[in-house]
Amino acid sequence: MEEGFTRKEQLVGAFLLVLLIFTMVTLLVIAQGKGWFQPQNTYLVKLKQGYNLRQGSLVKMFNAEIGKVSAMGITQTLGRPQVEVTIKVAKEYADLIRQDSVAEVVSPTLIGSEYLEISPGSSGYPKIEPYGAIPSRERKSVTEYLAEIVTQETVQKVKLTVDNVAQLSEQLKNDEKAILEAVNRVNQVLASLTEGRGTMGMLLMQKDLYARLMTGLDHLDKFLVEAKGLLVDFRPMAVDLQGFTKAINQEIEPLRAIVRNIKSGSEELPDLMEAATDTARSAKETMDAIKANPLIRLTAPKGAKSQSIHVAPRTLP
């Protein structure tokens, strides 16, 4: 009799094994993503109250997540109850948490929940060891902010301002007669203006000036109409000009290419010239050597001889 698993059993077993492996791998990937295997340091932060922090609230530095709140509890320190927040911070940021670091609860402006912001410590201060307490700063409440604003000094200043206003009102009451007189004067001036008296009155009230102004405006209207017509005439010219500019640009492009070619060619020119000069020099030296040969010298044509120029008067202006 043959012992062992049947083929079906083997298949089911293999399937289960594959499933198990797949699950394990998935778990590992998720754990990696969540940072479950990431080494973390635990620190404590003591606050007067919890400020809506809860387990899982974020811990940030430079507004970047560096850890999470792992636990919260109320403890008694020196007879005063305090909220003790336990946080876990990724080990790689442990170097930044030092004795001068300060933890503070930050509230979001509109959306989101409270988080704990830790300021980075200076390199001159020692690091806070795991399970050490990070110094904290209490978040101010609205009443505290108000208390800061409404101080004794502010109240004094407001009182002084109210006194000044009362004094001013009293003075106005005393000067009522003078003010009334001034108002009467203004009324008189306005009456003169409406009657067309004085320079200002004439300017304002005379119809002649108004008529001249209207004529001027008519002229201006006519001028604007003419200008409009001229602008209409200018438009096709401007269109032509655009075309012309485009054509010029198109023509310039090959010129630019030529200039580029010349530029690149000119960079090689000194080398070429040097090579040509060297070649010419060596060729000349060879020719000189050949010419120096008596047999060749005898048969070679005589070259021109350099001499001082005699300027005969007959050749001159």
Added chain:
Amino acid sequence: MWPPAPSLSRWAWLGLAACLVGGCAAKVDPFGQQVQRIQEISIQGEQLFSRGELERASRNFNRALVLSRSVDYPQGAAQQLNNLGAVALEEEDYPKARDLFAQAYNLNLDGQHWEAASINQANLATAAQKAGNPEEASRRLLAAQDAAQRSRSSPALGRVYLQWAGFHLDHHDLAAAQDFLTRAHPLATTPELKGALFHHQGRLSLARGDTDQALARFSAALETDRSILARAAMAGDLFALGEVFQARGDPEQAWDYYVRAFDVYAGLGRKSQLPRCLKRLQEVNRTGGLGHSLKRFEKLAQPGPS
């Protein structure tokens, strides 16, 4: 019988040996090479000068001067100073020309290069003559003659005699001119001097009213000057031929020669000569009733940048 093949072979070997010996004999001569280079630059300058390209010629002479001075070659420096003086003379800058010729003369005097010194003095005489100072010209020509005699060079002496002849012709001293032309005749061995001799003989004949002889002499001068492409001299000959035909009452021929002279002067960039030619063209056109258009000549003869 004489066997040609072995003999040819022997000659070939002999030739090869001579070449080898010649080649071995050639030695490195840096100073000589530098002098040769200076002369090449100077020759280029002389060619440019004869074509009327004075600016480029001046550049070459200056370069040759710098090189001559840099290798301590006073003879070359003197030559380039003289040539630069010639450029200044063509540009009608007489004080500058005088200064350069004097510098060249002093260098040649130190080195006792009498032939070159004679040329310097002859050029100084030309400068003085053009500046309207005949006394100084005469003095300079005497100094040139003295230097030429010291040099024992026939062409140098012939050159001075010919310049003397021209000087006397300018001052209408026909007998003295004849004397110097007679003395210059056997010494004028180069085409340049022959051309000058024929030209002055033509002038003498024309001054005496012998237009046949003048025509023959100027024609000979033109032929000689053309053989060495002395363009300025050719233009002078052509103008003189125009004068001969004008004197003979042949305006058509005179017109042709004046036109040719005008064109050569224009080609040389001698702006100052063009109005002179134009005046003669207007004369023969009017007196001969030729009816030619003068527009082209008037346009070219207008003063202004060329």
